[in-house]
Amino acid sequence: MSKLSNAASRDVETLIHPYTNLATFRDTGPMVLERGKGVYVWDDQGKRYIEGMAGLWCTALGYGNEELVEAASAQMGKLAFTHLFGGKSHDMAIELAEKIKELSPAPASKIFFTNSGSEANDTQIKLLWYFNNARGKPEKKKIISRQKAYHGVTVASASLTGLPIVQNDFDLPIERILHTDCPHHYRFAQDGETEEEFATRLAANLEDMILQEGPETVAAFIAEPIMGAGGVIVPPATYFAKIQQVCRKYDVYMISDEVICGFGRLGDWFGCETYDFTPDSISFAKALTSGYVPMGGLTVPEDMYQAMLDQSRKLGGFGHGYTYTGHPVAAATALKAIEIYEREDIPAHVRALTPLFQSRLKALEDHPLVGEARGAGLVGGVELVADKASKRAFEPQHLVGAACAKAGEANGVIVRAIGDTLAICPPLIITREEVDALFDGIQAALEATEVHVAKKNLRV
Ligand SMILES: Cc1ncc(COP(=O)(O)O)c(C=O)c1O
Numbered sequence: 250m251s252k253l254s255n256a257a258s259r260d261v262e263t264l265i266h267p268y269t270n271l272a273t274f275r276d277t278g279p280m281v282l283e284r285g286k287g288v289y290v291w292d293d294q295g296k297r298y299i300e301g302m303a304g305l306w307c308t309a310l311g312y313g314n315e316e317l318v319e320a321a322s323a324q325m326g327k328l329a330f331t332h333l334f335g336g337k338s339h340d341m342a343i344e345l346a347e348k349i350k351e352l353s354p355a356p357a358s359k360i361f362f363t364n365s366g367s368e369a370n371d372t373q374i375k376l377l378w379y380f381n382n383a384r385g386k387p388e389k390k391k392i393i394s395r396q397k398a399y400h401g402v403t404v405a406s407a408s409l410t411g412l413p414i415v416q417n418d419f420d421l422p423i424e425r426i427l428h429t430d431c432p433h434h435y436r437f438a439q440d441g442e443t444e445e446e447f448a449t450r451l452a453a454n455l456e457d458m459i460l461q462e463g464p465e466t467v468a469a470f471i472a473e474p475i476m477g478a479g480g481v482i483v484p485p486a487t488y489f490a491k492i493q494q495v496c497r498k499y500d501v502y503m504i505s506d507e508v509i510c511g512f513g514r515l516g517d518w519f520g521c522e523t524y525d526f527t528p529d530s531i532s533f534a535k536a537l538t539s540g541y542v543p544m545g546g547l548t549v550p551e552d553m554y555q556a557m558l559d560q561s562r563k564l565g566g567f568g569h570g571y572t573y574t575g576h577p578v579a580a581a582t583a584l585k586a587i588e589i590y591e592r593e594d595i596p597a598h599v600r601a602l603t604p605l606f607q608s609r610l611k612a613l614e615d616h617p618l619v620g621e622a623r624g625a626g627l628v629g630g631v632e633l634v635a636d637k638a639s640k641r642a643f644e645p646q647h648l649v650g651a652a653c654a655k656a657g658e659a660n661g662v663i664v665r666a667i668g669d670t671l672a673i674c675p676p677l678i679i680t681r682e683e684v685d686a687l688f689d690g691i692q693a694a695l696e697a698t699e700v701h702v703a704k705k706n707l708r709v
Pocket residue numbers: 305364365366367368370399400401402473477478506507508509534535
């Protein structure tokens with residue numbers, strides 16, 4: 250461990266890191282970040298990086314935003330904590346719920362706040378089960394998610410997540426959670442199948458699944474508008490229109506998980522607006538507070554709220570909620586973030602930068618390592634392959650994606666390797682010059698990775 254810095258050695262001996270190979274990490278140690286400003290962060294060696302992941306799809310307003318700091322600090326001074334249990338309340342939670350109702354693309358009667366995206370999706374499941382018991386449909390409990398979906402890591406939300414690493418040996422998924430097709434045209438379309446035909450096939454498969462299970466047993470379908478942590482997967486044309494039709498036909502409640510896409514990432518306030526579907530509910534987190542303070546939540550439609558009222562009459566109360574539901578400091582920060590998104594018209598800024606971002610992204614497909622460069626708004630995914638013509642992937646143990654992300658860091662950009670796909674999602678306040686610098690760094694990382702792949706003969 251002697252080659253690690255002091256902070257790195259202390260880290261290795263004390264922390265469990267999420268989504269990290271804990272075995273190799275003992276040798277590599279952490280990247281310790283110290284401060285940030287705008288789209289930049291600095292590590293403990295003083296090296297500067299463009300944060301091309303906005304943390305983890307969080308810091309839409311970048312780092313060091315004084316207005317957010319001031320809003321959080323003022324609320325801490327005024328009323329650092331109170332809760333919403335047993336009818337207690339405070340003005341920040343009320344105001345934030347009003348604001349989200351106003352913005353919500355789903356018909357929202359009420360808002361329930363959580364501390365994270367996982368808890369938001371966990372609560373979605375609990376409320377659906379509660380709702381369907383209340384409305385006399387106790388059989389209607391199954392939730393359909395998708396392979397490669399990412400909806401979180403609690404016992405229930407990890408069951409929705411469609412990634413083996415999140416479930417293997419954790420004894421997941423739980424019962425009554427199903428997974429339908431991943432809508433990745435590049436990987437899963439049949440030979441010659443257009444995006445529209447692929448979407449039609451997937452919607453038909455969903456319908457078959459519902460019919461096979463029995464529509465009276467299927468409560469909901471949950472989807473991210475763009476799948477993020479499963480590999481940055483953009484839906485094929487007409488996909489959500491066709492999926493929505495199937496859900497409506499069988500009274501299947503549709504949840505849009507907006508944890509990544511919400512608050513402007515794709516150029517609209519919410520991703521379901523970009524893909525033109527109207528869910529029954531949305532889950533949100535991350536950019537809600539620009540990642541400055543943990544907070545998430547979900548919308549509750551009127552019929553579900555009415556059923557919850559009945560449940561309270563029957564059971565004596567609503568038995569769900571977190572100590573920090575609607576936390577005043579988080580709510581004050583979220584309100585300020587939304588005020589800035591509106592004042593600066595961040596969705597319009599994203600739309601203005603999208604052509605440059607997406608053209609620089611698409612141009613990466615000219616590189617011999619890049620099988621597909623895909624994205625929308627300020628989201629990009631760059632899938633590295635061993636052979637472009639056959640789309641053959643590298644052997645996973647060669648860790649080519651991780652090597653490329655590492656080369657990005659050497660070139661002053663932080664991106665995330667999801668297997669061999671690089672995820673890119675910078676703060677939404679990024680400028681044109683910074684977009685160019687980000688892609689220059691990624692281009693340089695690809696060149697370095699090509700040398701590495703050739704030297705180690707990793708294509709065979
Ligand atoms: C779409 C989506 N849903 C849910 C989550 C889980 O959120 P959290 O990590 O805040 O629990 C994530 C996290 O990346 C996400 O991307």
